[in-house]
Amino acid sequence: MTETQPKSVDLLIEARWVVPVEPHGVVLENHAVAVDGDHIVALLPIDEARRAYVPRETISLGEHALIPGLVNSHTHNPMTLLRGLADDLPLMVWLQQHIWPAEAKVMGPEFVRDGVELAVAEMLRGGTTCANENYFFPDAIGATYRKLGFRAVVGLPVIEFPTAWAKTQDEYFERACEVHDSFRGDALLGTAFVPHAPYTVSDESFERIRVLADQLDIPVHLHTHETAQEVEDEKKKSGLRPFQRLQKLGVVNDRLIAVHMTQLTDGEIAACVEAGVSVVHCPESNLKLASGFCQAEKLRKAGVNLALGTDGCASNNDLDMFGEMRTAALLAKAVAGDAAAFDAPFALRAATLNGAKAMGLDAKIGSIEPGKQADLAAVRLDDLETQPLFNVPSQLVYATGRHQVTDVWIAGRRKLAGRVLVDMDVDGMLARTRAWRERIAAH
Structure with a gap:
């Protein structure tokens, strides 16, 4: 023999x-x-x-x-450079009076590049190997991830007001398609549409996104039902809850990655199951901004694909997926009134394979x-x-x-060896980060 x-x-x-x-x-x-x-x-x-x-x-x-490798299913990684800028404030005050004005002063390719580099270093040191990215200048974001050999789904932003990235609705879509084409076939990078939220994106834009997402075979990743106020404002405006409006527009399907989802009815949970929606739970950001409590255990029991994300460093204030797992598990028990809710094996699954599934990568990564x-x-x-x-x-x-x-x-490439980052200039990164701190603080 x-x-x-x-x-x-x-x-x-x-x-x-x-x-x-x-x-x-x-x-x-x-x-x-x-x-x-x-x-x-x-x-x-x-x-x-x-x-x-x-x-x-x-x-x-x-x-x-x-x-x-852990999968961070919702993050705004350039915002590492805004870490701690405007803490202890409610969502809309934080966003409209502090974050958006600060971004208007500094947002550009260099800000995005340096923020992503800092984020990649932090994520690698915390065991995260994949991020679902949501920010402007996706061309610069993707180029930075590619240079650093980090896996990511790069968001293609759509919002109904001018930014440094695009000025008109048509320009947002034209640039989105250009960025998608530039990363098509990349071994480590994918793309997704990232309409900001129902309250900042029009029906017409959502309809265009639905058609293009089907044509390009990519996910749609957006904040929705983040706060009770968001839901009430939409009801006054359209007579519908945000989720109902998304259903009406055909966006609720198996491409949808719905982030936060702190305000859900049992009927909406059932609709997520039926449509194959993935929900990304960001417990620490939700707690810090007092946005509300995601019914994580209800979603899990119903069979919704439930993943975890950190959100951005401006609202968390870290990219620590170990911390997110622990907070998610503990918070779910308190919200459900059940000590067995969201157990440890499920928390690890939510931070790995479920995140990969949400991003359409579960055949490649997550286990x-x-x-x-x-x-x-x-x-x-x-x-x-x-x-x-x-x-x-x-x-x-x-x-x-x-x-x-x-x-x-x-x-298969080693990115962290004995706690040491491989092929990353840590001293240079820290120097650039300090320079951004001075520039942002000056405004």
Whole structure:
């Protein structure tokens, strides 16, 4: 009987625990992930992996959990440069009196580039490997993500007033199509329409978005039902709740990524299930702006695809998906009055595979499975703050801090090595960030 010869692969990552997310709730002890090129070849016990593969590089993570890279399903990453600018204010005061005026002074390609670079560094150090981006100058945003080798869905903005990006409705759509075409076929970048919100986007624009999203086969990612005031204002204006208006316009379908959704009826939840809508829950931003409480457990039980996002650093004030998982799980229990609500394995799923599904990327990322892209994060669990360890998913969600992320890979490329960012000029980044702080503060 002839023995099978070991196969050559680029990388073998050996870990004390592997949490693949799919199958749900599973934790594999003393397992290895074999990676070749940009994809996962196999997930198997370490002893078997050593016999089956000859890796060019082996990384042994003795007291780590290896998880899929976290997916931040709603963020405005250039706004890292506005972190802490206008805190402790309600949404509309924060937005209209502080954020929009500040952006009007500084928004441009350089602001976007430097903000995204700072955000990527922060996300990588927190185990995040993919972002669903929503901001102006998507051409500069996408170019920066591409340069840094970070995975993202880049938003194509539409809003009914002039900005530094576009002046008219037609210009928003013309530039959106140009940006989409420029990133078509990119290995790490996709696009989505990002109409700001029902209260800032017209019926005509939503109808154009619906047609174009179908033609281009991309998602529609928007804030909706963020506050009770938003709902009441829309009812006075059109006689409809915002979600009803979106239904009437044909936007409620399986392309829709609805962000915040703190004001929902049971009928609207059922309609999300029927239409295949994904909901992105941003608990920390909602809490900080006093926007309301998303009925996360109701959505989960109903079968809605529920993902997690941080929102932007101007309203959160960080891009910490570990913090978001913990807050989401704790808040859901309080809102539902049920200590079993939004349990730890589901929190991890919401921060990985569900986010990938919302963005149309679940065939590529979000779980550790052969054939998928090697987007991975290693989390050290032997720190005193995470000892003793009885249950890995619970420890990841309720006790772990992002500072325990040691290594990160995107499409098989190492982006964080022993807490050190790979191929990023940290000193230069910090110098540019301080310069923006001075410029913004001067206004």
